[in-house]
Amino acid sequence: MPLVPIRFAGKAIPMTVITPVRRWMRLPTRVILFIFQHLPLGVVQQLAFIHFARWILIRGDRLPRLDPDQPQEDWPYDIYAFTTNFNGPWDQYIDAFGRIKAVSKGLNMLWYTSAGFPGPWPMRLFKRYIHYFEVPVDLYYNAYPGATVRDIDGALKLQAPLQDFLTQTEDEMDDAEFAAHFKAFADKAAPMLGKTGSEPERSSLKHRARPREFSQ
Amino acid sequence: MTNHSIIDTKDVQALFRGIGLHWPKGRFFFCRYEDDAAGRKLLKRLGPLTSFHALKQKPNVVVNAAFNHAGLDMLKLDNDILNSLPDDFTDGMRRRADINGDTGESDPALWDDIWKEDIVHLWVGVYATDEIHLNAWCDDFTSWVEAADGASIVGQQDVSRIVSDKDVPVYIDDPGSQPQHPVLLEHFGFRDGMGNPAIKGLIEKHLDGAGALDPEGNWSALATGEFLLGHVDGHGEMPVAPLPEAFAYNGSFLVLRKLAQDVDLFRGYLTEQAGKLGDNADDIAARMVGRRRDGTPLIKGKNDYDFTYAGDPEGRVCPMGAHLRRANPRDSFGAQFGSALVDRHRILRRAITYGELVPHGKTQEEVNGKAGQGLIFLVLNASISRQFEFVQQQWINYGNDFDQGNDSDPITGLQNGDGQMVIPGDGDRQTMICDELKQFVSCRGGDYFFLPGINAFKALASESKGWRR
Numbered sequence: 001m002p003l004v005p006i007r008f009a010g011k012a013i014p015m016t017v018i019t020p021v022r023r024w025m026r027l028p029t030r031v032i033l034f035i036f037q038h039l040p041l042g043v044v045q046q047l048a049f050i051h052f053a054r055w056i057l058i059r060g061d062r063l064p065r066l067d068p069d070q071p072q073e074d075w076p077y078d079i080y081a082f083t084t085n086f087n088g089p090w091d092q093y094i095d096a097f098g099r100i101k102a103v104s105k106g107l108n109m110l111w112y113t114s115a116g117f118p119g120p121w122p123m124r125l126f127k128r129y130i131h132y133f134e135v136p137v138d139l140y141y142n143a144y145p146g147a148t149v150r151d152i153d154g155a156l157k158l159q160a161p162l163q164d165f166l167t168q169t170e171d172e173m174d175d176a177e178f179a180a181h182f183k184a185f186a187d188k189a190a191p192m193l194g195k196t197g198s199e200p201e202r203s204s205l206k207h208r209a210r211p212r213e214f215s216q
Numbered sequence: 217m218t219n220h221s222i223i224d225t226k227d228v229q230a231l232f233r234g235i236g237l238h239w240p241k242g243r244f245f246f247c248r249y250e251d252d253a254a255g256r257k258l259l260k261r262l263g264p265l266t267s268f269h270a271l272k273q274k275p276n277v278v279v280n281a282a283f284n285h286a287g288l289d290m291l292k293l294d295n296d297i298l299n300s301l302p303d304d305f306t307d308g309m310r311r312r313a314d315i316n317g318d319t320g321e322s323d324p325a326l327w328d329d330i331w332k333e334d335i336v337h338l339w340v341g342v343y344a345t346d347e348i349h350l351n352a353w354c355d356d357f358t359s360w361v362e363a364a365d366g367a368s369i370v371g372q373q374d375v376s377r378i379v380s381d382k383d384v385p386v387y388i389d390d391p392g393s394q395p396q397h398p399v400l401l402e403h404f405g406f407r408d409g410m411g412n413p414a415i416k417g418l419i420e421k422h423l424d425g426a427g428a429l430d431p432e433g434n435w436s437a438l439a440t441g442e443f444l445l446g447h448v449d450g451h452g453e454m455p456v457a458p459l460p461e462a463f464a465y466n467g468s469f470l471v472l473r474k475l476a477q478d479v480d481l482f483r484g485y486l487t488e489q490a491g492k493l494g495d496n497a498d499d500i501a502a503r504m505v506g507r508r509r510d511g512t513p514l515i516k517g518k519n520d521y522d523f524t525y526a527g528d529p530e531g532r533v534c535p536m537g538a539h540l541r542r543a544n545p546r547d548s549f550g551a552q553f554g555s556a557l558v559d560r561h562r563i564l565r566r567a568i569t570y571g572e573l574v575p576h577g578k579t580q581e582e583v584n585g586k587a588g589q590g591l592i593f594l595v596l597n598a599s600i601s602r603q604f605e606f607v608q609q610q611w612i613n614y615g616n617d618f619d620q621g622n623d624s625d626p627i628t629g630l631q632n633g634d635g636q637m638v639i640p641g642d643g644d645r646q647t648m649i650c651d652e653l654k655q656f657v658s659c660r661g662g663d664y665f666f667l668p669g670i671n672a673f674k675a676l677a678s679e680s681k682g683w684r685r
Contacts, residue, residue: 088610099560150619192619
């Protein structure tokens with residue numbers, strides 16, 4: 001199982017953003033999170049380059065300890081952690097957050113209680129905020145480094161037609177009949193046939209994760 | 217109808233408007249100056265440049281100019297100005313080869329000599345109504361440069377527009393694919409220059425199919441600041457631009473790439489694939505491009521410009537991997553988003569071809585000799601990394617956004633030898649997979665340039681010390 005530093009990992013990129021939430025905002029934050037957990041978030045699912053996105057609130061006086069002997073810390077604010085994985089460049093990912101109205105409305109609500117959150121628009125302030133609170137990821141486990149979410153999605157969709165084709169062609173048949181089955185299968189499979197796998201040596205994707213526009 | 221007063225078109229270089237068929241001949245000079253004084257003299261000699269506005273009067277000769285980073289540095293501009301230039305521009309195209317996929321046959325080590333080091337400082341693009349006017353201007357200019365101290369022309373490139381002609385066949389094996397009406401062509405024999413964006417206040421004549429698409433299906437012009445610095449961009453912000461404002465105002469970043477097109481290889485490959493797949497070569501080529509030779513899109517739309525992809529999510533009409541769809545995906549990512557995920561990655565193409573058209577039955581060697589044929593790819597955008605480099609890296613050289621995995625653009629993409637293009641069947645036509653794609657188009661050099669506004673160019677040419685260190 002490959003456990004690789006993110007600089008050398010495959011096609012998925014992790015992002016962790018930890019923002020402070022003032023203590024009197026704890027209850028409203030929990031209400032917001034509750035609402036989101038019980039709402040269908042269709043729009044996020046349509047953005048195929050998002051693997052998953054999760055928001056968690058950790059109380060500042062209940063921070064996890066490695067050992068019962070470790071003294072309990074008491075921070076003046078709560079910790080609001082956002083973790084996600086995506087394919088493609090950082091800028092493209094964050095841009096999509098702001099440009100799709102339904103998503104940006106949702107984000108505005110989710111981060112509403114975070115101290116200093118400027119809102120998803122204008123994008124420059126939003127990006128600066130995300131970038132500022134982004135935590136470097138040192139270790140990252142990737143089960144399929146050579147595949148993106150779309151690749152895996154496609155492979156799963158391919159599974160059923162492939163099984164059908166194999167069952168249909170199990171018995172002896174003449175060439176013409178097999179050709180008919182094969183052509184029908186090829187037509188069904190065609191949209192899922194993009195090549196996957198780790199990027200070849202000669203690839204232009206080495207630099208894709210750097211937030212260039214932001215860095216200027 | 218529209219109020220154009222926001223943008224002073226007398227301050228914008230003519231290249232923005234698109235120097236069309238009225239100026240079929242051109243010559244690009246790549247100049248160098250040894251110190252700032254010589255540079256200013258050269259700029260003064262070049263000025264005044266032709267503006268967007270002046271193009272309306274149809275002058276006989278159009279002159280535009282742009283600097284690369286070495287060129288601005290040599291003018292001894294203030295460090296604050298140089299440091300405010302974006303990283304992508306400062307690096308230049310050679311150092312960004314990894315991002316643009318310029319490896320293999322496009323490797324900078326194989327580029328034309330002038331692009332292997334920082335030799336070029338200034339691009340001068342001259343376009344003319346005919347050969348006589350062009351030669352007159354160019355002879356004047358070259359003899360002036362020869363006499364000038366410290367300035368030189370290190371490279372030049374003749375360019376011209378190619379128009380299709382019934383007597384010059386460009387098809388491979390289907391004569392019916394030959395364009396019936398005269399259209400602007402590139403060397404593979406397809407209509408060129410169709411997919412350009414509509415820009416608010418600048419180029420708004422045709423919005424449908426050219427601008428931004430909202431979820432309701434209405435087209436509107438793209439924000440000016442996506443292409444022209446100093447104006448509001450698609451995020452409602454001022455684009456990141458060099459300072460001071462007057463330096464960048466009405467300017468833009470110009471990407472210049474000399475793209476050699478291997479016509480023999482292209483025709484040979486398609487003939488071979490056609491034999492294997494049982495289709496005609498011109499049909500396969502059209503599916504790789506996304507349009508027929510005369511510009512008709514594979515997708516049925518209101519006209520050759522106004523069409524959308526959302527109704528074809530599996531690419532059964534226009535393959536997901538087709539060049540057209542990759543370069544400008546429109547609403548490919550879902551009708552409910554319109555073109556919201558595409559608008560920040562649009563580019564203004566101002567390409568022009570070099571070399572003569574290779575007719576059916578002749579080899580490129582017979583027609584163009586060693587010089588070959590291709591395209592001088594000119595792109596204008598407000599951010600090279602967000603617009604040109606993004607399209608090149610994510611959409612041309614990679615296929616994930618289109619469910620195409622690692623597959624790259626069959627026409628202009630980087631090929632590793634095992635590249636493929638999937639053309640899904642539609643029930644009647646069977647699924648075809650073109651395998652072992654070849655490098656039909658390779659980069660021979662170029663750089664990132666800053667195309668200043670007319671007034672900023674004047675200021676750079678002047679002896680005033682305001683912007684100098």
